[in-house]
Amino acid sequence: MMRFIPVRETILGSAILLLIILITSRFPGFVAPSNLANVFNDTAPLMILALGQMVVILTRCIDLSVAANLALTGMVVAMINVAMPGLPIPMIITIAILMGAFMGVINGVLVWKLSIPPIVVTLGTMTIFRGIIFLISDGKWVNSHEMSPAFTAFPRAVFLGLPVLSWIAIFIVIIFAVMMSRTQFGRSIFAVGGNPHAAVYTGINVGKTQFWAFVVSGALAGLTGYLWVARYAVAYVDIAGGFELEVVAACVIGGISIAGGIGSVGGAVLGAIFLGVVKNALPVVNISPFWQLAISGSAILIAVAFNAKSGRTKDRIILKSAEAKQ
Amino acid sequence: MTSQSALANSTETTAVVSMDLVTKTFPGVKALDQVKLDLYPGQVTALVGENGAGKSTTVKILTGIYRTDGGSICIDGEPVTFQSPNDAAEAGITAIHQETVLFDELSVAENIYTGHAPRNRFGLIDKAEMHRKAAMLLKEIGAPFSSHTPLRELGIANKHLVAIARALSVDARVVIMDEPTAALSHKEIEELYELIDNLKAQGKAILFISHKFDEIFRIADRYTVFRDGGFVGDGLISDVTEGDLVTMMVGRTVDQIFPDRVHDVGEEVLKVVGYAHPTEFADISFDLMRGEILGFYGLVGAGRSELMQALFGITKPAKGVCRVNGNIKIIRSPADAVENGIVYVPEDRGKQGAVIGLPIFQNITLPTLSRISKNGFLRLAEEFKVAREYAERLDLRAASLDQDIGNLSGGNQQKVVIAKWLSTQPQVIILDEPTKGIDIGSKAAVHEFMAELAAKGLSVIMVSSEIPEVVGMSDRVIVMRDGRIASKLSGDEITPETLVRHAAGITTQTEGAKL
Numbered sequence: 001m002m003r004f005i006p007v008r009e010t011i012l013g014s015a016i017l018l019l020i021i022l023i024t025s026r027f028p029g030f031v032a033p034s035n036l037a038n039v040f041n042d043t044a045p046l047m048i049l050a051l052g053q054m055v056v057i058l059t060r061c062i063d064l065s066v067a068a069n070l071a072l073t074g075m076v077v078a079m080i081n082v083a084m085p086g087l088p089i090p091m092i093i094t095i096a097i098l099m100g101a102f103m104g105v106i107n108g109v110l111v112w113k114l115s116i117p118p119i120v121v122t123l124g125t126m127t128i129f130r131g132i133i134f135l136i137s138d139g140k141w142v143n144s145h146e147m148s149p150a151f152t153a154f155p156r157a158v159f160l161g162l163p164v165l166s167w168i169a170i171f172i173v174i175i176f177a178v179m180m181s182r183t184q185f186g187r188s189i190f191a192v193g194g195n196p197h198a199a200v201y202t203g204i205n206v207g208k209t210q211f212w213a214f215v216v217s218g219a220l221a222g223l224t225g226y227l228w229v230a231r232y233a234v235a236y237v238d239i240a241g242g243f244e245l246e247v248v249a250a251c252v253i254g255g256i257s258i259a260g261g262i263g264s265v266g267g268a269v270l271g272a273i274f275l276g277v278v279k280n281a282l283p284v285v286n287i288s289p290f291w292q293l294a295i296s297g298s299a300i301l302i303a304v305a306f307n308a309k310s311g312r313t314k315d316r317i318i319l320k321s322a323e324a325k326q
Numbered sequence: 327m328t329s330q331s332a333l334a335n336s337t338e339t340t341a342v343v344s345m346d347l348v349t350k351t352f353p354g355v356k357a358l359d360q361v362k363l364d365l366y367p368g369q370v371t372a373l374v375g376e377n378g379a380g381k382s383t384t385v386k387i388l389t390g391i392y393r394t395d396g397g398s399i400c401i402d403g404e405p406v407t408f409q410s411p412n413d414a415a416e417a418g419i420t421a422i423h424q425e426t427v428l429f430d431e432l433s434v435a436e437n438i439y440t441g442h443a444p445r446n447r448f449g450l451i452d453k454a455e456m457h458r459k460a461a462m463l464l465k466e467i468g469a470p471f472s473s474h475t476p477l478r479e480l481g482i483a484n485k486h487l488v489a490i491a492r493a494l495s496v497d498a499r500v501v502i503m504d505e506p507t508a509a510l511s512h513k514e515i516e517e518l519y520e521l522i523d524n525l526k527a528q529g530k531a532i533l534f535i536s537h538k539f540d541e542i543f544r545i546a547d548r549y550t551v552f553r554d555g556g557f558v559g560d561g562l563i564s565d566v567t568e569g570d571l572v573t574m575m576v577g578r579t580v581d582q583i584f585p586d587r588v589h590d591v592g593e594e595v596l597k598v599v600g601y602a603h604p605t606e607f608a609d610i611s612f613d614l615m616r617g618e619i620l621g622f623y624g625l626v627g628a629g630r631s632e633l634m635q636a637l638f639g640i641t642k643p644a645k646g647v648c649r650v651n652g653n654i655k656i657i658r659s660p661a662d663a664v665e666n667g668i669v670y671v672p673e674d675r676g677k678q679g680a681v682i683g684l685p686i687f688q689n690i691t692l693p694t695l696s697r698i699s700k701n702g703f704l705r706l707a708e709e710f711k712v713a714r715e716y717a718e719r720l721d722l723r724a725a726s727l728d729q730d731i732g733n734l735s736g737g738n739q740q741k742v743v744i745a746k747w748l749s750t751q752p753q754v755i756i757l758d759e760p761t762k763g764i765d766i767g768s769k770a771a772v773h774e775f776m777a778e779l780a781a782k783g784l785s786v787i788m789v790s791s792e793i794p795e796v797v798g799m800s801d802r803v804i805v806m807r808d809g810r811i812a813s814k815l816s817g818d819e820i821t822p823e824t825l826v827r828h829a830a831g832i833t834t835q836t837e838g839a840k841l
Contacts, residue, residue, distance in 0.1 A: 184699055184702075190681070190683065191692055194681040195680065197672075198681050199692075201638075201679070202660070202693045202746070203659065203661035203664045261681070262683050
């Protein structure tokens, strides 16, 4: 019997390869290892956020506040860096993760304890987080010359041929792969999304699992906030505006069911890489930005249509003789 | 084919609807293979068959939801093809489905006339006319509520009446009732019988689908039996016995339905004293011994499931004490219950049991994850071992434990759900309607299995609305009525009559039930 999850990932992987081959036929330099590494590095923030979003979507929720969380955390750590340039980077990273996680806690508590629909909760907190950035920064930018060299150098430092940003993404992918397949938390996430009623009867606390999903997503958004601001060496109110939709798109393209319960780490990563390739490659082969949007949009629709189709093959079989043949 | 159709042809009336050699194929599967079915005016035809016999497919073909792949459907002798549900409705065929499909936020009249409301001369809905006609229909079927009532205020039985009124509003000649009594209490079922008699008197042809033989013999004039998508036989109900029908359905004789159980019960495992809930139940005290099957009988809405949910920690009782093995335990969540060796197999296994999308082995180990984890990581080898052990104990038929549970048949899915609970090594297993909606063959297997569990020293609480099952399986029975314990029965006191009497609260000649 074929299991369709790996099949879906294979198809997505092939689509990415095909895309790269097409691009290479117009611009051979694209497949140079250094360029591919660049594309990967560029996609790293999307990948990290997509993994957090995946966990949330799997539990039948959605987190629209990730980009605002990222921007707020980025602004706060940038301002801390300006005020205390001597604060070591591990400290900064810890603050960023804790701050992001705290914003996740807010989302999670509202969803868990007050049973507000996640889309409403995160739409609200998204706006609030952006508002707070404006309040604390007065709308002003924090520019690169104000930040300490160590602050901006960290994500760009090259280690074994890849920037630290890429390594962090790889590290997180590995952690998530283990977490989703080998821990109780990972299993609970699939159970909660796959059948919340059954999860309750199994002794899994659905609300609490969703709460932790938001905390994970928030923590990753916080971490990405520092990485983003440090990498681009600038922090302002509108950083990563609208990026939450790209994150959700990466998940959907990666085959994570928006209805929850179905998805994989590999899917989320490939979904992010697909969008990363489209975004980085099409401009260099002189394809207009319109096509970039159209291709991303079509990819979302194709992915959803494909998932809907593979979901349909699970129909009940009525004839006992046919069932036996299976 | 062992057809008895000569019998049906010999009657004086001609069929309104007559399906012949009808075949329906789904990709790779024949759901119906050359079946025949005749419905006569003023008569009730019972369509009988195990789960998967093709009954629901037949309903969907008759109501125009599916199209046939072969064979003919004739109405008054004229061949017809239904392109859409509308065609079937125009031909006068209407169905009352298992799950009634209604709109909670609309009024009763709006529900009855959704899609075919009377219009005024501007083409707008004529509300006054709609309510007038709806009121007439409701009066006809004896519904105790007004056409203006919002649907959400009605209970399940009254919603059913709305569905029936809706079916009648289209001027139906053929009424299909797909397990109409599943959600009804005893008294409501009697009212439904009256309604059916009424419809028969109006000359409507009725197709009645039910798993319950007492209903079939009470209400049907004719029967048609399907097995595994094929036609087995039909004829007049008066010519057959229950045993004949069962033999035709399962293709073998089923003489002894309930396993013999002779054993001693052990010491007390669970003691519940004074459990009460603000709205659902009060004054619940009982005890449960090791190796005992304790039946809970009552009408729908008597508070049995609510009590079980409180025992399992899904809802919290307001008062009362629960002792497990003599020690007072406070059960606040299902996790607490599982830890204390109490597990609950819910009534709606599809919705509350299996996690579709997870493979079989992960479904089985879901409640035991903490036991198979080490330092926070799941040990996959251990997990597979546990899953394989319980799958084998239940004789689970699956190609691989890696398979998605969604690909299994209903019976096998149920085995996975039970395996899941057994893997927690419980002391008390609560089975809520363990055989509801499953075919006779699987029922016997479930009963066998329950007896086996009890023999191994597990205490079983069985919530059931099926009287033969309660009588046949229980060591003791607690009858609940209106959220309280009406009586506790044991031994020879457990008879269908006493169960029904206590459940309905009939103490004198007057009927006390007011559901």
